[in-house]
Amino acid sequence: MGLLGRMRRKRQATKAANAAAAKEVEAALAARKAREARDAAFARAKASDAGTPAEAVMDELGPGAVEALCEAIGIAPASADALVMCHTMGVARMGYISKTEFEAGMVSLAASSLDDLAVAISRRKAQLAASTSGFAALYEYAFAFAKEEPRKKIVDLASACAMLELVMSMRSESDRKRTDAFVAFLTSDSCTARALNHDQWSSWLDFIDEIAPDLSNWEDDGPYPVLFSEYVAHASRGE
């Protein structure tokens, strides 16, 4: 009995081990397939770089390829979807996607082909829009992404406004309207700022979340950057 029992247990263990091993092999195979698929997807995207100077760098998609990639998966290059894609891939420089970034993004999105990518991006976009912390991270990324160079600390007003509109297009209609009004102020003559710094950029999201649309709970001496005092003054003048 004792022996029998032991044997049964041993057999079961072996069976489990075998099953695990089989699974591992399966996973490895799948992973390889996925990697190959990703490689193929990357190669397909890279092909569009032909004829541009970026062709020389094999492990990176240049501006031409990135644009073509967007086109291939059916998103506009200057859209929230493209921003979500770059954010997911952790793209460091606008217009350039390295192979590592591309692969990390594909893994994160669980996509293996360009055809999967479009669906996965719109799913991710919905997730980000629904999550406070997720959107905050995207919003934060958008500022860094809008910078001309990573070393620079500010984003010129035109790029900042464009990016602001882009990222806020994922929010509610009321938030979008408020952002439109803010952008209108930034580009008006009553705005003295010529660029936005990081603090001013991130304060807008706080402003939207914290300050009532009718500005009734605004305090001029509060912790917002002075630019926002100017905005509120501008807004209350009814301009």
Add this chain to the structure above:
Amino acid sequence: MWRDKVLAPLKDRLVYAILEQVRKERDGEAIERELVVKPIESMVKLGLERNKPLAVYSETIELPYIAALHEYYAAETTNFLAQNAVPDYYSHAETRMAEESARAVLFLDTSSEPRVTAALTDIFVTAHLPALQGEVIPLVAAMVADSSSESHAAKALARGYALLARVPGAFDSVQDALGAFVVERGLAALDKLGDEPASNPRKYVEALLEHYAAFRTVVDTAFAGSGQFSLVLDKAMREIVNAKPKTNAGSSGGASSLPPAAELLAKYCDMVLRKSSKSQLEDAELSKVLDSVMEVFQYLEDKDVFQKFYSQMLAKRLIQSLSVSDDAESAMISRLKKAAGYEYTSKLQKMFQDMTLSDELNASFATAVEKTGMDIGGVAFSFKVLTKGSWPLSSPSTPFVQPPELDKLIKRFEAFYKNQHSGRELFWLPELTKGELRTAYLAKNHDLIVTNYQMAILCLFNRGTVFSVAEIGKLVGLESKVLMRNVASLVKVKLLSLVADAGDTAVSQAEPKAEAKAKTEAKTEAETDDAAASSSAKPSKGKKGKGKKRAPIKLNSSTKLEVNLNFSNKRIRVKVLSSLIRDSTEERAATVRGVSEERMFFLQAAVVRLMKARKKMAHSVLVGEVCEIAAARFKPRVALIKKAIEQLIDKGYLARVQGEKGMYEYLA
């Protein structure tokens, strides 16, 4: 027994009879007072119930008495007010209240006193509060206009104050109205001065103090020196002193949006402390004037602006030896120190000390020269060694080659100084230097008082007779703008004259034998600028006058110049200094710019210091504490503090705490 059997049935008739007597007395009839006093006394004695000994008295007579008081005067006061002016009512109420208090003492038990007093206050004051309050400001106005403390208005106001003082909170609205009135009057008084203070700051200070004194008298005499009203007055004065001028924002040089008080006050100090031929103040008088300056100073918010202007003017006075006296200067500095603290005056003090040290240095150098028979080129000298950082001076704006006549002296002095203080460096500031040259080529020898630059130019003519402007520039090393200015002023006083191109260059043997008595300022580095404010008015006028008659002098780099051998002047000492004058509006703009830069720097430093100590702080707390720190120097706008915080965030010293609204953290 007595109470129930006798008093009870008679009560109503008795009380009526008593009150009727009292009414008659109020109407001015003579009554037999015993008839009132005795019955009431007996009621007091009827204190039967132990825990409420005066219950019978209170119920039977006290309450009806007070009710009658109300009834009688409600009509009386209303009628009186309808027929008489409020100030008359003040005295009427005063007399009537005094009468009633005395009557109550006579007729009623002492325990009733507070109740009667309260009733009187209700009747005479509370019931007519708005009317009584409304008269205060007109009376203040009348009192200020009259100015003698014995005036009718003053007396009425004192009465009104005493009446209103009986009602808690009665002054709240009066206070606000008074504050507004003081401010309005004060601003109007300043407005009336127009542009005058700019040229005569004394008017400004006097107008302010006169205004203050008038209202101080009101508070002291009519309002019994009330602390509450003193505060109102102080607040109003602060508002007046720190008010920005309403008009001519454009004309007064857009550079500044600063209130003018700080600058005017500093100018006034300069006026008083500067030597002038006109009227010197006696010591006692001077001390009074300085005290009056300090009175205005205490209300000043922009203490840093005052400091800036004051130190510039002090620098000029000291360098040009234009102070009335050392005692006067140090008297003012010690007053400032007392009012604003050691740190505020430390630079002023240092400047002042430098003067004493320089005197000692000159003396010891002179001794050394004499002892060792050092060759210093036969010139008299006076050096001023100024500590870098304490003086509002800038380093010279142009290169410059000292005339060879001074070369030896300067070298020797440098050596002497470095020998005494090794490791210190001397930077020369010829821009601030003036010298005296004695002419030897004229019938009458003149002493020319010139700038260091002009001296160098003139000394050239010891070595040659004709120089072109370009040659002078090369030899003296001055930048062309400065060169032109200095040459032009020499030509203007006709020490130099233009050589006609075709004209023969008359060879002259005349040599302006220069005996330079050089006053030379040296210092261990420097910053801002200098303008000879004292001589600014006269020469510029002269310039205009001449300009009309003569064609303006045209100088260019090829213009040839020679010494005017026919130079003549009524005076033996001739001042040629005019080129020291810098554009004063430019200088002022620079000062104002400097102030706002320093403020930003100060605020950032304050924020960093606080954050470094606390690590984490809420926005409102931080702003509040920074305001407190800055208060001794200036009153920062919150927006400015916010800007400072933003810049620090930008530079990575601070960060907003994630997830905690309005919190900052210090990043080490």
